[in-house]
Amino acid sequence: MLRARYGRTVIEARELAKHYRVHRRQPGLRAALRSFVRREHVTVRAVDRVSFTIAEGEVVGFLGPNGAGKTTTLKCLTGLLHPTTGAVRVLGHTPHRREPEFLRRISLVMGQRNSLFWDLPAADAFEVNRAIYGIAPGPYRSALEELVDLLDLEPLLHKQVRVLSLGERMRCELAGALLHRPDVLFLDEPTLGLDVNGQAAVRTFLRDYNTRHGATVLLTSHYMGDVTALARRVLVIDHGTLRFDGDLAALVEAHSPHRLVRVTLRETVPAETWAGLGEVSSIDGAVVTLAVPRAETAAIAARLLTTLPVEDVAIEDPPVEEIIRNVFAHA
Numbered sequence: 542m543l544r545a546r547y548g549r550t551v552i553e554a555r556e557l558a559k560h561y562r563v564h565r566r567q568p569g570l571r572a573a574l575r576s577f578v579r580r581e582h583v584t585v586r587a588v589d590r591v592s593f594t595i596a597e598g599e600v601v602g603f604l605g606p607n608g609a610g611k612t613t614t615l616k617c618l619t620g621l622l623h624p625t626t627g628a629v630r631v632l633g634h635t636p637h638r639r640e641p642e643f644l645r646r647i648s649l650v651m652g653q654r655n656s657l658f659w660d661l662p663a664a665d666a667f668e669v670n671r672a673i674y675g676i677a678p679g680p681y682r683s684a685l686e687e688l689v690d691l692l693d694l695e696p697l698l699h700k701q702v703r704v705l706s707l708g709e710r711m712r713c714e715l716a717g718a719l720l721h722r723p724d725v726l727f728l729d730e731p732t733l734g735l736d737v738n739g740q741a742a743v744r745t746f747l748r749d750y751n752t753r754h755g756a757t758v759l760l761t762s763h764y765m766g767d768v769t770a771l772a773r774r775v776l777v778i779d780h781g782t783l784r785f786d787g788d789l790a791a792l793v794e795a796h797s798p799h800r801l802v803r804v805t806l807r808e809t810v811p812a813e814t815w816a817g818l819g820e821v822s823s824i825d826g827a828v829v830t831l832a833v834p835r836a837e838t839a840a841i842a843a844r845l846l847t848t849l850p851v852e853d854v855a856i857e858d859p860p861v862e863e864i865i866r867n868v869f870a871h872a
């Protein structure tokens with residue numbers, strides 16, 4: 542249903558599986574010697590028969606706890622890994638063939654990896670990317686101008702990449718990854734380790750970039766702020782298996798049986814007042830927050846307004862982090 546609002550399918554994973562065969566060794570010297578003559582292997586099912594499609598222009602959040610299989614999926618979609626079974630198609634290409642026409646239309650940005658030349662000033666590192674992607678001078682100049690402007694890079698262009706702060710480097714990494722104006726952008730933890738301002742700058746930039754160019758974005762992040770700011774749709778993966786694919790709002794509704802009603806009172810009331818209304822989750826002076834069953838929210842808010850000295854009532858969902866924790870807990 543969601544896809545009807547967007548264009549054609551540009552990313553497709555069909556029963557995608559990626560298994561790693563890893564050497565297993567018990568700790569200790571004896572085990573080390575034994576493993577020397579007889580190696581034991583185990584299979585890690587990092588991604589296990591995952592299927593989804595993403596349409597042109599969509600921004601999709603890819604969520605899951607540590608080790609869920611997100612990076613492995615992104616590596617299969619960008620062709621860095623060959624699927625064990627199943628198939629992936631991106632922009633009509635089979636990614637692991639790494640065809641130049643495919644590579645010129647995608648980008649993978651990994652928050653924890655540096656891809657720009659470390660010893661060069663940022664401006665020269667961008668030149669290297671221009672040469673790698675064979676970008677013509679005109680499009681290069683206009684892409685660079687736009688990225689310098691959107692990411693506020695002017696003061697950084699002549700600094701060596703190695704001396705940039707993490708936030709500055711990340712902004713340069715994004716510029717370097719987008720100079721060739723990819724149609725599909727894979728982002729793996731793009732705000733990792735950034736402070737609040739750095740995170741906000743990256744989010745604003747990504748939103749603008751998506752709006753301007755209609756780029757398709759698949760984004761993993763442990764910061765729910767990134768996902769709520771950018772993506773309407775989320776894929777949730779755990780232990781290599783897809784647990785949810787749909788609107789973030791639907792995920793919130795399905796996995797959060799409670800809503801939070803925040804009441805600001807004109808005067809304090811006895812603690813027993815709240816019995817039967819909801820579970821008190823915090824009291825901060827005149828502001829009381831109750832967790833109430835989702836279906837009863839409106840009725841309880843009305844009761845509060847008619848029976849108590851209420852100055853203000855606000856209703857909200859619990860933090861998305863908490864909801865995602867619930868999803869994983871029940872997975």
Ligand SMILES: Nc1ncnc2c1ncn2[C@@H]1O[C@H](COP(=O)(O)OP(=O)(O)OP(=O)(O)O)[C@@H](O)[C@H]1O
Nearest residue numbers: 561563585587605606607608609610611612613614
């Ligand atoms: N090269 C590898 N060899 C063996 N096992 C691997 C390899 N890469 C990843 N794994 C394992 O595959 C599983 C999925 O890892 P992956 O990096 O895809 O998870 P992730 O969801 O990106 O996690 P995180 O949020 O911690 O980055 C994990 O159990 C991991 O240990």
